[in-house]
Amino acid sequence: xxxxxxxxxxxxxxxxxxxxxxxxxxxxxxxxxxxxxxxxxxxxxxxxxxxxxxxxxxxxxxxxxxxxxxxxxxxxxxxxxxxxxxxxxxxxxxxxxxx
Numbered sequence: 001x002x003x004x005x006x007x008x009x010x011x012x013x014x015x016x017x018x019x020x021x022x023x024x025x026x027x028x029x030x031x032x033x034x035x036x037x038x039x040x041x042x043x044x045x046x047x048x049x050x051x052x053x054x055x056x057x058x059x060x061x062x063x064x065x066x067x068x069x070x071x072x073x074x075x076x077x078x079x080x081x082x083x084x085x086x087x088x089x090x091x092x093x094x095x096x097x098x099x
Contacts, residue, residue, distance in 0.1 A: 006030045008055045073097045
């Protein structure tokens, strides 16, 4: 199993976060929103990208479980851009789909 994160953060911000917090996941930068748009997860609500940043919008917080064949097995899309999927919800999905 591999954990992967995608955010609009700059690569140097991601590297610093990994260093400071000791994170082990593969963390990718999606500054152009290409991955975000491929999944249809561009935030269309009131909140958009920081005006001081060149990213025009933010993704909707989403957790995905993708099988080895590339099929999405489970997906949780947040209704609130400030909320992420709770860890126990992700663990339940992992147990259901990987056991």
